[in-house]
Amino acid sequence: MPRVGVVGSMVWDVIHGRTPGEGDVEEWGGIAYALAAMDASLPDDWEVVPLIKVGQDRARQAAGFARGLRHWAPGARFVEVPALNNAVHLRYDQAERRCERMAGGVPGWTWPELGPMVQDLDGLYVNFISGYEMCLGTAQALRAGFSGLIYADLHSLFFGMRHDGVRVLRPLPDAPSWFGCFDVVQMNEDEMRQISDDPLALSVDVLGAGVKLLNVTLGSRGVVYVAAPGSVGHGSRVTGLGSRVTGHGSQVASPTTRDSRPTTTITTALLPPPTVETLDPTGCGDVFGAACCARLLAGDTFEQALDHANRMGARNAAFRGATALNAHLRGELVPA
Secondary structure, eight states: EEEEEEEEEEEEEEEEEESSTTOEEEEEEEEEHHHHHHHSSSSOOOEEEEEEEEEETTHHHHHHHHHHTTTTTTTTEEEHHHHHHHHEEEEETTTTEEEEEEEEOOOBBBBHHHHHTTTTTEEEEEEEESSSSHHHHHHHHHHHHOSSSSEEGGGGEEEETTTSSEEEOOOTTTTHHTTTTSSSEEEEEEHHTTTOHHHHHHHHHHHHHOEEEEEEGGGGGGGGEEEEESEEEEETTTTTOOSSSOSEEEEEEEOOOSSSBBBBEEEEEOOOOOSSOOOOOTHHHHHHHHHHHHHHHHHHHHHHHHHHHHHHHHHHHHHHHSTHHHHTTTOOOOOO
């Protein structure tokens, strides 16, 4: 059976101020949202292999969460480490703006650890939940040592940490080198602005580093994608992501050669999500990215995958928490 590896961090969320009048809420967050979306979006014959470390204080609870996933590979498990699991306090100041304070000490992966675990995988979804899942050198070794699709949500690479654990946006160090490690890159608009105030110029730079598809999420406004030309997905091995659907985006000239002739074009468009009456933004970006990755691996065009991811993100906004989220995303009834 084809298998996709998932890299990220299981996080114990403590959520403050999500809904006026609601008390604090504690639940699984982080990569749990992505695992639920992957489980709901993969074809029946795919399996999920977790490349995820958990702290010993939450290991048993994490194993319980995994038992609710249909696509969990037989015998797969989280890797328990002798450290406190990552925990994040989320304090919402506005509907789509929040302050994060992180605690915990789950270490990232080194290439000697990770390399043997990816050899029999058909794709990888990497979500930088903590920002410490791997260093740049490990990511570069991963790119050199793995030939399948790598989808990366760069989210917490854009966050530094103050002495009190509060996370603050910052420019991404060595951004071009990070881009060169992945086939698909996801970031949100705030993160994008940390690199450049010119979205088009940034998009050209990202594709120039070797990225096939850049997804910039815009919260309730949907996603803007920028896609490299001439690549087509082929089932479980996605060699590229050029659209087989025409007429949906704008054609933008790429950088020119020394004789000033354009070498090719890129495609870009805004895809709005379905209307959502109840908006809980927690985990929407994680759901979006994992759902998009799953459908790209299934052989969808990038526009088909993005449409599906938009629907899953919108559906997540009407649900609280990651437990049983996979059933909700599939459209099943979830007991209260």
